[in-house]
Amino acid sequence: MPIATSPSNSARALAAAKVEQAAGILNELGIDAWLTFVRETTESGDPVLPIILGQSLTWQSALVVTAKGDTVAIVGTHDADAVRSTGAWHEVVGYVQGIGEPLRELLDRLAPRHIAINESTDDVKADGLTVGMYKLLLEHLSGTSHAGTLVSAANVIRALRGRKLPAEIERLRTAIAGADTIFDRIDREATPGLTEAAVAGLMHGHARDQGWELAWDRAGCPIVTTGPDSMGGHGVPSTTLAIRPGNVFHLDFGVRIDDYCSDLQRSWYVCQSGESRAPDDVQRAFDAVLASIDAAAAALRPGVECRAVDAAARSTLVSRGYPEYTHATGHEVGRAAHDGGGVLGPTWERYGKTPFLRVESGNVFTLELGVDVPGRGYLGLEEMVVVTDNGCAPLSTPQRAIKLLG
Numbered sequence: 001m002p003i004a005t006s007p008s009n010s011a012r013a014l015a016a017a018k019v020e021q022a023a024g025i026l027n028e029l030g031i032d033a034w035l036t037f038v039r040e041t042t043e044s045g046d047p048v049l050p051i052i053l054g055q056s057l058t059w060q061s062a063l064v065v066t067a068k069g070d071t072v073a074i075v076g077t078h079d080a081d082a083v084r085s086t087g088a089w090h091e092v093v094g095y096v097q098g099i100g101e102p103l104r105e106l107l108d109r110l111a112p113r114h115i116a117i118n119e120s121t122d123d124v125k126a127d128g129l130t131v132g133m134y135k136l137l138l139e140h141l142s143g144t145s146h147a148g149t150l151v152s153a154a155n156v157i158r159a160l161r162g163r164k165l166p167a168e169i170e171r172l173r174t175a176i177a178g179a180d181t182i183f184d185r186i187d188r189e190a191t192p193g194l195t196e197a198a199v200a201g202l203m204h205g206h207a208r209d210q211g212w213e214l215a216w217d218r219a220g221c222p223i224v225t226t227g228p229d230s231m232g233g234h235g236v237p238s239t240t241l242a243i244r245p246g247n248v249f250h251l252d253f254g255v256r257i258d259d260y261c262s263d264l265q266r267s268w269y270v271c272q273s274g275e276s277r278a279p280d281d282v283q284r285a286f287d288a289v290l291a292s293i294d295a296a297a298a299a300l301r302p303g304v305e306c307r308a309v310d311a312a313a314r315s316t317l318v319s320r321g322y323p324e325y326t327h328a329t330g331h332e333v334g335r336a337a338h339d340g341g342g343v344l345g346p347t348w349e350r351y352g353k354t355p356f357l358r359v360e361s362g363n364v365f366t367l368e369l370g371v372d373v374p375g376r377g378y379l380g381l382e383e384m385v386v387v388t389d390n391g392c393a394p395l396s397t398p399q400r401a402i403k404l405l406g
Helices: 009-029 077-086 100-110 131-141 145-149 154-162 166-189 196-210 280-299 306-319
Strands: 033-038 061-066 071-076 091-095 115-117 150-152 223-225 248-253 255-257 264-270 364-373 377-387 392-394 403-405
Touching: 009 033, 009 061, 009 077, 009 154, 009 166, 033 131, 061 100, 071 077, 071 100, 077 091, 091 100, 100 131, 131 145, 145 150, 166 196, 166 248, 166 255, 166 264, 166 377, 196 223, 196 248, 248 377, 264 364, 280 306, 280 364, 280 377, 306 364
Parallel strands: 033 115, 071 091, 115 150, 264 403
Antiparallel strands: 033 061, 061 071, 223 248, 248 264, 264 377, 364 377, 377 392
């Protein structure tokens, strides 16, 4: 039988604060109740579960938050004590034979006009209700008035993940500082001839020595590029391509510390013999990328549509004579490097409605883009910022000048 791992005291306090925050969001959105419906979450957990609970669940489980502040967890009896220990759920109901009856009784008592469930066509972090669990939920509610009250919880989850509490911002700062420490180590350790895979190995080792997790899948964290032949996009480090004089050396990397992630990019020029500065084509590319990120930061403020921030950066880069990049200018960061919610992107089909979402105070975004410097490789920058009441403020220490190796 799987054993639930108890969260730390700080994790319990944060989960309780986020559940309380959820009730306020429901009030704001005019939604009576929010239902997270899961099972066997060690294998296929809902992305919101770590935020509101911080541990796994085994049998069919229903976590209900209402706009009135009710917080009720209906869970298998063997999970009940562990859920009570979190302190986030004021009422914990343990069952043995089946969840259907206690769930119906709870909903009859609460009598919600709307029940928000975790499904979304645009936001992967709000789409945690599986098809099978949705079918089971409909079976449990069949013949009741509640079957016709289901609505999407996408706006609830987007606000809950996106509006970072002060404790979350501090954890993000810690994760950023951790990534910066490793970047600083690589700045000293990277030398011509070192392969991309060797660089990645050094970074993995530094994270492991500190007890830090990587912010995303190990195979592609970090992304390492060393010149024009490197794998583009979300590539994996090469065992043969190496840092070479005259090329751009670029890293995309982050760590997860205390459940929160960083996601940053840094770029270097590898000097050839006799060089003490980057050549004009590299410096021009760096200046264009920096100016485009600055334009995005200037446009990022509460109330603006996400697509407007992307347009500011994209038009700046194009005005400098570079082609458009093939990705968004930024994404939200939190417990995941890609934390769902709004995307600072163009109105392309693949982004759905996310570029039309409006930025909110407390959101944490990356600002990221780059250009291919012909014959030298990819030059990219990525910073993390928090949206304030009047604009945005840096969380990372911005790279304002091209770094030099060699």
